[in-house]
Amino acid sequence: MSSADLLLLLRARLRQINHFLLHELKTEERIRRRYATVLRYLNISPHAKPVWLFILTMLVIVGSVSSYHFVRLFSLLKPKYKHYFQKHPNLSNSFLNIKGALDIRSFTSSNTGTRVIHVPYKNKFIDVKLKTPNADKYERDKLIFKKFMREHEFNMSKSSTPTLPHRYQPAMRFQFFEKISIIWNLILIPKVFDKNSYLLASHIAFLIARTWLTLLVTKLDGQITKDLMSFNIKYFMRDMIYWFLFAVPASYINSSIKYLTRRISLNFRTNLVRYCHDLYMDSKLVYYKLQYNNNSIEEYKLNHQTFNQYVTEDIKRFCDSLTNLFTNVGKPTVDLIFFAIYLRDNIGNLGIFGILLNYFVTGLILKNYSPDFSKIWKVRSFFESIYYNYNLNLINNCEEISFYKGIGFERLKVEEIFNKLISHLNFEINQRFRFQLLEDYILKSIWPAFGYFFASLPILFDSLSSPVESLASSNIKSFTVNKRLILSMADAGSRLMYSIKDISRLNGLTDRIFTLLVNLHQVHDSNFKYGGMIGSGSANSFENGTIQKNFPGLRFEHIDIIPPSIKGPFAKPILKNLNFKILQGENLIIHGKNGCGKTSIIRIICELWPLFNNGLLSKPANSDILYVSQKQYFVNGSLRDQVIYPLNWKMCIEKGDDDSKIKSILKDVGLDYLVDRFGLDVDGKTDWDSLLSGGERQKLIFARVLYHNKKLVVLDEPTSAISYDYEDILFDLLKTRGFTLITISNRESLIKYHDYILELEKDDVEDSDGIFSKIDEDYLSKFETLDGEIEYLQNEISKINEMKKRKLELVDLLEGYE
Numbered sequence: 001m002s003s004a005d006l007l008l009l010l011r012a013r014l015r016q017i018n019h020f021l022l023h024e025l026k027t028e029e030r031i032r033r034r035y036a037t038v039l040r041y042l043n044i045s046p047h048a049k050p051v052w053l054f055i056l057t058m059l060v061i062v063g064s065v066s067s068y069h070f071v072r073l074f075s076l077l078k079p080k081y082k083h084y085f086q087k088h089p090n091l092s093n094s095f096l097n098i099k100g101a102l103d104i105r106s107f108t109s110s111n112t113g114t115r116v117i118h119v120p121y122k123n124k125f126i127d128v129k130l131k132t133p134n135a136d137k138y139e140r141d142k143l144i145f146k147k148f149m150r151e152h153e154f155n156m157s158k159s160s161t162p163t164l165p166h167r168y169q170p171a172m173r174f175q176f177f178e179k180i181s182i183i184w185n186l187i188l189i190p191k192v193f194d195k196n197s198y199l200l201a202s203h204i205a206f207l208i209a210r211t212w213l214t215l216l217v218t219k220l221d222g223q224i225t226k227d228l229m230s231f232n233i234k235y236f237m238r239d240m241i242y243w244f245l246f247a248v249p250a251s252y253i254n255s256s257i258k259y260l261t262r263r264i265s266l267n268f269r270t271n272l273v274r275y276c277h278d279l280y281m282d283s284k285l286v287y288y289k290l291q292y293n294n295n296s297i298e299e300y301k302l303n304h305q306t307f308n309q310y311v312t313e314d315i316k317r318f319c320d321s322l323t324n325l326f327t328n329v330g331k332p333t334v335d336l337i338f339f340a341i342y343l344r345d346n347i348g349n350l351g352i353f354g355i356l357l358n359y360f361v362t363g364l365i366l367k368n369y370s371p372d373f374s375k376i377w378k379v380r381s382f383f384e385s386i387y388y389n390y391n392l393n394l395i396n397n398c399e400e401i402s403f404y405k406g407i408g409f410e411r412l413k414v415e416e417i418f419n420k421l422i423s424h425l426n427f428e429i430n431q432r433f434r435f436q437l438l439e440d441y442i443l444k445s446i447w448p449a450f451g452y453f454f455a456s457l458p459i460l461f462d463s464l465s466s467p468v469e470s471l472a473s474s475n476i477k478s479f480t481v482n483k484r485l486i487l488s489m490a491d492a493g494s495r496l497m498y499s500i501k502d503i504s505r506l507n508g509l510t511d512r513i514f515t516l517l518v519n520l521h522q523v524h525d526s527n528f529k530y531g532g533m534i535g536s537g538s539a540n541s542f543e544n545g546t547i548q549k550n551f552p553g554l555r556f557e558h559i560d561i562i563p564p565s566i567k568g569p570f571a572k573p574i575l576k577n578l579n580f581k582i583l584q585g586e587n588l589i590i591h592g593k594n595g596c597g598k599t600s601i602i603r604i605i606c607e608l609w610p611l612f613n614n615g616l617l618s619k620p621a622n623s624d625i626l627y628v629s630q631k632q633y634f635v636n637g638s639l640r641d642q643v644i645y646p647l648n649w650k651m652c653i654e655k656g657d658d659d660s661k662i663k664s665i666l667k668d669v670g671l672d673y674l675v676d677r678f679g680l681d682v683d684g685k686t687d688w689d690s691l692l693s694g695g696e697r698q699k700l701i702f703a704r705v706l707y708h709n710k711k712l713v714v715l716d717e718p719t720s721a722i723s724y725d726y727e728d729i730l731f732d733l734l735k736t737r738g739f740t741l742i743t744i745s746n747r748e749s750l751i752k753y754h755d756y757i758l759e760l761e762k763d764d765v766e767d768s769d770g771i772f773s774k775i776d777e778d779y780l781s782k783f784e785t786l787d788g789e790i791e792y793l794q795n796e797i798s799k800i801n802e803m804k805k806r807k808l809e810l811v812d813l814l815e816g817y818e
């Protein structure tokens, strides 16, 4: 093809494109003009509120969706965030099959000190990093709770004599606000520029926007009624279009309010639960010591057995109730203010004053007749928690109950508790019914009636001044608008009245949450004295003992074993004045009758019980001691998890351990066959107590001892279910591995593995309840002599039995001859 042909072709193509573009432009212009004509005809202005509100909402929706996708894309591309969307490499696949809360595992990184939780998310694991608890913060917060309790105690002591009824005591009246503000400032929104502050600000902005929109829709409603009355089809069409345009921002705002309410509630719950966990699951053993906290004020006593109810149910209900209150109180309040301002222009000051006075008076009447919902809530939560715990106890001990055939007894007990709950619920229903009757009558009948009356005031006044025919459609419009606004106002007012119940409920829940936090802080206090009234002001001045750590061995000097109680050191000791010392590598066995206090000695070593009266306890660092309790404890998880408890596998891998180490330990204790039966890392076994026999359970605990390899091992009745031959194998193993052992056991066969013995003799006349002696040849020979004597007697008995048998045979023979 020549260049001239090519030019011609090009020109023809360009002309074609030009023609096409011109055609397109003309079509577009035609459409635009047609639309403009329709818009002009319908009188729709782009500056009208429904139009720009619609455009604005669409822009916000499109903007937020695209920014969400952008962030997702960015996080997938940027390697730094990539691991959030990957499978966790170090966890077994079987782990993915379990659903629910148990999937979450946490560990504390030894390098950074941050806590990381692996949370399963859409067939992947994501690592959620949590900030390490700030110890100083809890110390500061503790002072605030202490101050509150001191002031409360002071007010109570002041008001114990006067005859003023409870509700008029000023200290009591403002306690709700004080408590909620403490929880709010310390836990829910601890700093001004907090994520939750922004969410709350947006929530308030959306509430205001919704009220404003309601006002606009109300006006439009009046306008549509007017259009219909005046048969103005053009305006009617326009207003209907406006109505549909309004629907978009209205739906967006409504959904956003609901979304924000849920999000804020969840954030509050997260903050509260983490705060409680930081205090409760702490190395200060708060979870154990909580049972010994005795509050001097009855109102703040916490039943530690119902602690789970506080942390799970009550915190959730408290957060939901608090956030719903923003909507239930915030929205009607904003409505009331907006509508009242707008209505003042329509029905005048007198009208608005009348409406508000009506609200105020009826509000007072309702408040006076309202039952004490806060107390009702508290009592209901209490009974529900007891009922829940009893059922839990039934599940946990089903085997024992079945052995004893004790279900009849359990049923009586559980029904007794359930009946109490039901009778309280009946009382609650009756109270609610009576109040509801009054409430509905006032709010649903009297208030709307007042509404109609005030809405019609302008029309009534107009009709007095002008003839009825002259009532133009504008009056109809104003009546429709006023009526709608007054009904909305009545609705807002009634919602405020209904929220009296919500506030009472929140009051009850706040009491429970505050009680929980006070107790946690009291026990978390480093000066916590068992049974003492720390935190409520009157710290008692007990003489404490001294605990010396990092001692190479174990030393008891003048130690009394006193159970924790309100009497403190003045309670009757279980054992008094114990004195002994063993060094690293030496083993001690403790003998004594049942209930004489053997396990209590471990409680003192482990610092579960207090050390009073100037006793001196010297022991290795806590991280160098392993305690093995009489009752074996197993966790939900694999066989491997039982051996490595309380570590998790990721931590063990970091230490350089692998499965072959676990297998070899299991072989040492004679449990290698369990690997074939249950697998080593197969998750999902929950009830190891019932899967294993008594002896297997004890052997598995020996595997735990061997795995952790601590300097000092304290064993409480470790071989009670193990046969004598295996007992020897296990103790030989411990001896050859060089453990320092403190063994509590009455088995004489174990004496030979120990260097010292502590015999607990309560009837002894000496000033100490424990006799500490060295196990030497002389000591062992006593047992050998005893063994010899027993053997001699057994031989004699068998000889006598033999002779008796022979005699009987001879008698039979003689009778045969006769």
Ligand SMILES: Nc1ncnc2c1ncn2[C@@H]1O[C@H](COP(=O)(O)OP(=O)(O)OP(=O)(O)O)[C@@H](O)[C@H]1O
Binding pocket: 563, 564, 574, 592, 593, 594, 595, 596, 597, 598, 599, 600, 601
């Ligand atoms: N919290 C407590 N408050 C009061 N007394 C307690 C408390 N805990 C245990 N006791 C009592 O202390 C005594 C010693 O209990 P401990 O568990 O130390 O006995 P033990 O010597 O280990 O008994 P066993 O050989 O039967 O295991 C028992 O009489 C027990 O009732």
